Amino acid sequence: MEDRIYYQDAYATTFSARVLRQGTEEDGTPYAVLSQTAFYPTGGGQPGDVGTLRECRVIDVEEVAGEVRHRLEAPLPEDCAEVVGQIDWDRRFDHMQQHAGQHILSAAFLEVARAETVAFHLGKERVTIDVRLDELTADLWEAVEQRANQVVLENHPIIARFVDDEELATLPLKKQPTVTENVRVVIIPEYDYNPCGGTHPARTGEVGMIKILGWERHRGNIRLEFICGLRALRDYTRKQAAVRELAKRFATSEAELIAQAERVLAERDSLKARLADAEKQLLEGEVRKQLGVAEQVGTVRVIAQVFPDKTIQQLQQYAQLAVAEAPDVVCLLAAATDEKTQLVFARGQDVNVAVNQLIKETLPLIAGKGGGNPAMAQGGGQPAPAADEVLAHARKLLAQSLA
Known part of the structure; x- marks a missing residue:
């Protein structure tokens, strides 16, 4: 082990050595084997050293078949007989x-x-x-x-x-x-x-x-x-800088930062609850308005509507409010963007239509997938054809099932 300088002196950063041989790994990476080395090879959970041999950058060091291979960014000159090695001391x-x-x-x-x-x-x-x-x-x-x-x-x-x-x-x-x-x-x-x-x-x-x-x-x-x-x-x-910046933004001391953050989070949760309640009231008003102008198809009322700005969760909430308000209603709802179309179909308890079957027969138009139960189903797919055409197709299927 006398050729392993890192064993003799872990603080050695430079050394001279003879080049015993050069080679190339299977992936094309050149390497050099030296008469002695201060470069520690990867092993025992510790990464290998990096640094330089002459002007060439050492990017990895590994022991293979008893020899320490210094893998290089570029090969040493063919006539290179001796090198001076320099390890990256900060890394070591x-x-x-x-x-x-x-x-x-x-x-x-x-x-x-x-x-x-x-x-x-x-x-x-x-x-x-x-x-x-x-x-x-x-x-x-x-x-x-x-x-x-x-x-x-x-x-x-x-x-x-x-x-x-x-x-x-x-x-x-x-x-x-x-x-x-x-x-x-x-x-x-x-x-x-x-x-x-x-x-x-x-x-x-x-x-x-x-x-x-x-x-x-x-x-x-x-x-x-x-x-x-x-x-x-x-x-x-790094963490102290983050704490100082947070204390500054919360207008409080570092000692009071957690208590102030808890107060802000409590205020946020209260505002979110109030906002959700306000949104629900607006949605209820929108549902009642649409129920008043819903199309009559046989014995049921149909709300078929495309929304450009609602999530599928909001469509589900809309449908739940509608069927709870009117047991004779069928909702055919879509949320359309440039990237996708999402569908939610629902029916009131007085309607004898399985909307999961209805959506199953509609989704192929948009190469979509989905599922649900006879009372409510959802799915999504590509943005074409247009969402209003998709709902028109679903309405036609609905009318046929009610006939």
Whole structure:
């Protein structure tokens, strides 16, 4: 492992190396294999490093068949024998903070809740761990988070090194290694002992604040989302700016923001209820007006009307009001836009017509789909032919069924 500089010194950002060979992946991506490298390859839940080799941008690093492949945006010159590598330090240090933070948080869950971590993923914005736990309460969440941050503030050393079988047998590992040789252990003395091949800072204090953002149930476990260090600072800065702006818009203090928001929401709900009542009264008036001029077809009255500005829910409400007011009425209603036509058919209790059958025979005109029951049915389809033609067709079918 002497050619893996990231194992010898996680803080190394530049290095020189000989180009052992170049190749091309199956997807056409060029890559280079070097005599040594500071680029960490993707593995163990941690993304690989990016950076540059000479003038070429390294876009991905992965270990394949025992060799570290540096995948490049463009190939190195064919005669290139030596390169200087430069890793993206900001990205590397961010990964060091998040990965060490995961070790600390997982150990805190084991210590406080006797809950082991069964999965880990280091994402671009968030980090997740899956914890074997049936339930996560607010008190337990806070206790684990507090313990993890206490370990950070105590600034313990973080020791990462390879161990032989004899020493490995003496260590109180939290989990068993997945490899049988070249076993590397990350140790926070008297707190956490874990086999791990990732990069980590030298002390827990460099991890910075560990903040749990939320959790959800996932495949019988608890999946937690958290961030550490500079990610946590950026997240706090962003959220604090949002709180300040909301407090400004609500004309209140940050301390009173939630109470003020609750008052505004209560006022909104009251206004929505009053608006819905007013709209219902207007709709009732519109229904009564249409009932007064409804066409008589045999023993029933028919309201056939196209609306350019109603939702299908409003058509349903209109139909419900009409049939409740007049048991001898049939409603053939349409809402038409440039994108679609929606239909609602309904009949009063004194009308012996199955409107679900009526709409079933009408929808093919607009290549539509729908359904319902004999008293009310709805559906929708394409905007052509025009909605008034569709209703005329439905009225003709209705007249035939009443004959």
